[in-house]
Amino acid sequence: MAQADPSQSTGKDTGTNPAEGFGLFKVDLADHLNDSTIQRLSTLLGLKPGEIDSIKRSKTPGLEMVNLLEDRGIITPTDITDLLKMLSKLKLDGLAERIQSSFQTKTSQGKKDQNLEEKKRDLIKYSKIAYRKHYETAKPFPSMSKCSVNIIFVEGGIYYLAQEGDSMQKPDVLEPLESYNDILSSPKTKSMRKIIEADPGFGKSTLASQLVYDWCTEDPESPLKDVEILIFLQLRQLTGVNSIYTAIKNSIVPKDEDMDEACIEKILKAYKKSVVMLFDSYDEYPDKNETETDIFSIIEMKMFLDILVIILTRTLNLPPNLHPETKRIRLTGFGVAERRNYVLKAVADDVQLADRIEEQLQRNPFLRDLCQVPLFSTMVAHIAHERPEIEIFSTVTRFFTYVIACVHNHMVIKKDASTGVPAFETELAKLYRIAFDGLTQKNQQLTWENTYLVSELGQEFYDNYIKLGMLAQEVIFDISQCRYKTVARIWHKIICEFYASHHLVWILSEGASSAASSINVKETLNSINPLDLQYVYRFACGLNKSAADIIVKHLQETEEGRQFAILCMLEQEEKSDQFIQSVKDLVSSEISISKYDAILLQRSTIQVLEVASAKQIPISCVFLDLCSPRVDESGLNLILQSGLSLSILSSLQKLVIYDIGRTLTNEEFAAILSYSSQCTSLKELRFDFYDLPDTIPVGSIPSSLKSRNVKVWSNSYPDRRLNLQTGEWQLCDVWGNLPGEERFHDKSYQESLAKFNRARRK
Template sequence: MAQADPSQSTGSDTGTNPAEDFGLFKVDLADHLNDSTIQRLSILLGLKPGEIDSIKRSKTPGLEMVNLLDERGFITATDIGDLLKMLRKLKLAGLAARIRSSFQTKTSQAKTSQDLEEKKRDLIKYSKTAYRKHYETAKPFPSMSKCSVNSIFVEGGIYYLAQEGDSMQKPDVLEPLESYNDILSSPKTKSMRKIIEADPGFGKSTLVSQLVYDWCTEDPKSPLKDVEILIFLQLRQLEGVKSVYTAIKHAIVPEDEDMDESCIQEILKAYKKSVVMLFDSYDEYPDQKTKTHISSIIEMKMFLDILVIILTRTLILPPNLHPDTKRIRLTGFGEAERRNYVLKAVADDVQLADRIERELQRNPFLSDLCQVPLFSTMVAHIVHERPEIEIFSTVTRFFTYVIECVHNHMKIKKDANTGVPAFETELAKLYRIAFDGLTQTNQQLSWEKTYLVSELGQEFYDNYINLGMLAQEVVFDIPKGRYKTVARIWHKIICEFYASRHLVWILSEGASSAASSINVKETLNSINPLDLQYVYRFACGLNKSAADIIIKHLQKTEEGRQFSILCMLEQEEKSDQFQQSVKDLVSSDIIITSMEAKLLQRSTIQVLEVASAKQIPISCVYLYFCSPRVDESGLNLILQSGLSLSILSSLQKLLIFDNNRRLTNEELAAILSYSSQCTSLKELRFLGYDLPEAIPVGSIPSSLKSRNVKVWSVMITYVYRRLNLQTGHWQVKRFFTFHSAISYNASLVSLFALCCPSTVFSHQLV
């Protein structure tokens, strides 16, 4: 990156005398020093009582103190830093700022290029020191020792949004990036504003830590090697902070160093061409709805020439994004990435990597779950310590197991009389704290140590810090002007697990007294499933009666209906209520889309298979951009994700939607054969397909003919054709026209909306 020229004119350029200017400053400084300040400075300087009395008796005590400071070198014609430090030590920061301003105004010794260069070097030094404690304290599993992020970082899938879709009707168009370095260097992602987005557990924080590590260690392979200044801010720590310069000072500059906000502003302005800013955890930023420097920077109303990268959860994007903003999405781990992680971060042991893959092959649900890097790393470390792990069928059971594994590293004391864990009461309090924090308007994910100790007790707090379930850090409370120790639950998904236990308590029969005073509907309305999906899912897996209430609540909305699939499948015992929920769900359209995570696709398929096995009528299944093909057995539709949809005997309508995909006679015949085995099928539709003009009559199953199943082809030109099952030819039934100026994609979307006006897609859930 090009470096700005920060050179400015010196005193000799102005024609003024530096000595005279310094004299003027000394006179002004004397006026700033009152009797109280002089007394406090005298004590701090260690003056003898006689020296202090001499200054007091002087007709100009302020000037006497200034001359003393000059004689002892605390102020010079070019530097008053030592005096400013003393004033701050005396808690006179306001006076220090005024004196600094006076010095800059009265003297002709404005910063030269060399002075500013030195300040820049100081800021870089402070940054690298501050960042080191961040990237050297990675913790992939709670009970593990801290380690450098570079020893555990493995790249997962990284894509940029070549074309942003409409989540209600069409998917985003994603194109892959070869490496995380392409986020900064690829022409495809060229922009001064970039957003890295992902669902919970997909490695946003690990990625940003690796970028910080690359800059601090000056990795020659990194695009950051040419960046002089990297500003890394964790937005979750900036509640009430309107100035980015204030945020930088307290996040980076040591407390005892003389670099204030105006100096930081000057450095960034002078070297803006070689500055990159990383804003982590926008989704946890407390001031999202407040006008601050952070919002202005993101919206490109500040720092137009500075590259800014924002990390956030997929569904929580900043408002008012500049049109040039590029979006990059992390999509998780496949088998190769899982293997790379094991060999790099767990043990350089090929046999271990093979054993983990065998565990996942016998545990398909867990294999899908391991698309999420956080879950994959958990599994890797658990399998490393155990010969084998359980077969899991729910996320709830998996996380219960994970937390049990963590607790096994430290025995919790038992009460000798009752045998009840000594910390049961404290855990219930932690569950409430987690729930209250997540369901606030501005989510709270960290708490002051003093508060947690007062609520949970010192013993419990210390145990949970040692377990790694609580992570402790010292931060500067900028609005209150003090440092404080705060703790946060190790990961937000763990926080959701704890919160779900409190939700179960609210909804369960055992909390009847509380339930009478708590409006259940209001409680559930405070939990957004698109942001806090695991709170719902864990609660459904933990308690059947809570699950019944939650699922009924979710099924009142279109988005909730789709999401309720995941919640239903968290119940390990499938009750009559579960079957009724399945019946209610499949009575309306079921959608499987390429936008969904593999786990949600599998869950949807499981519900369909339950309905088919129980002969519950399935109204309609839409396969949207799934590019299905029939396997060799002819009994399964293989989706683009690799998952298969078996014969659904109670399915009544099947709709397959794709983007001008061409099918051969053989491929079409295979789909017709599969459809004929869905014995309740009444209608089959192909939307947006390029199909053969005629089909050999012999390849049309006789059961389709005998049941007179309607087979439709709906083309991009809005031609509705129905297949004549007796002749194999298409017959035009309806024809619509559209304006030639409409784009192909717009036409395709309009086509889908025309054919499926009631269809609503939910957001991606993992």
């Protein structure tokens, strides 16, 4: 399908105005005038013989006569009465009737097109007014004043997912994009459907706001500069709205204007070549379980095939049934340069401040890794601007507890004189429950009517939280009640998860107290999807040790939960016996570290492995997925592509290193053998899809590998195993077994051996 490239579109499809309608009529009229009719009209007009002869000798005599009729005022863009009278006088009533019908059809269509053009201009005007309120009210930190998004927007890493992995032979391939504008204009991302995905806090909504800002201000550098109509919808606001036209009317068109859904439909269909749709917060879309909506039809390319549609969502919450042409773009967060750019652009034009913040982050590795997430990085930057030192944090929970405390410092909390307990403690507990109930519903509720929150929390608490920025108000249309209403939402979904985690801790504490209520605990945990609500689990584990034990045990029961169990375990600052047992359970099966894992997850996984090694807990298998490891100069660490290092793991039993298109030199291979030999419990070292040296000098093979008869082999065609005594490769089966060893297939071996020997002779 051809791509409607926003960077090249003129966006000036203006339709047909009344003058053009009259022009079409004149062409039609000329076709109706044959030689006989032209002769009779010429006579009736009193033309001289020479004038009549000139018309007849013309290549287009009908058009010549039409121009003459227009010059003499017999036909005008608004009236052809005189022409009809002339035709009637010539007894050409049938022709007069056809010409009158043509005039009415052509000119009325022109009027309709002119009206539609005016309506289109109105929709553009309404859109820019509605969007301005959105992009001018950005808040990088809850207690800060609102500002325009272009003041705080800083580009992080942006990658195009060039190939979706579906097997070990076909992993995901991420190709960098130079700028966020490449999302629209790069040939790599050419498609009518694009997904922008990222983990929580990585700036999806900020990027959406920047794109809206570029369109509204007609930024000459933006591919959107020539796009006439941008439809920007926040899907979290579309509860129960099945029609895209209803969504646009209620989100963009002022309620006192007469533009209805039918008019919006006509505009979009007439000008579809210059329309772009931007859908933010799919992961918060309340109706994402109701697939019979226009939103899903559009995403799946069952509707608006010629309109470019961009959807923003969390990485682990992609829409189902994506069209094969859909291109995926991933945001990967901030590095040192991006953190520095943000400080200088959005916090203060102060090089010393930027240097101080980076120096403190370098002394705090956990916080530095945490600041890969742009949301956390901006929080740290604004806190550091007000405080000379940044606290040392070892968990996300401690960091967020500190952030919330900083925000509360902007509000004077009244205290009971007798108890010294904050007067808002009860209200906060209610807010925790509201947040938890909203997140764990089948259709998540992330906004609440302001009257409900006031009735639950009290006017004073509500007003203070609005002033702090922890609650944000907005006006939306309630389709079920056919009215506009004021709703409030918690500033960011991660903050909502932080509040909800407090209520989860309360539930687990209550549930752990009796066997009867433990069933409710299980039901509660089953209602919390770790793929969507990982921070609810992580915060709860950091807040309460007993809750952490229950959560980690629950997560380890499922394959998808094991990854998050690692993050949850590291939220516990005190390493209890239950923590050690959780480590044992986790490392009893394969542990994967992937190139595509966030830095924080990689570091957390490594920490768990190091704990297991220090406690001499057997580590079943470590799988390094496209991490391109190399051994450092000391020979004691594997340096991963992310820059993190994996130290000697004395209890590691199996190491698998998977990479594609990488060739290991003799020196690099020998270094990995040396590192592996120091993992004293290692039984197997496997290389997947590596180009390995043909022969290995016997002297470079550590004696400890030989004495322990460690299985060193390559799981790629042909499967080969290293003879540790000779340095030669031997054909093996798909489990690394040699002839005579258990599970080796003789027939398969003989066939592979023949092919291998033929290849070597060549």
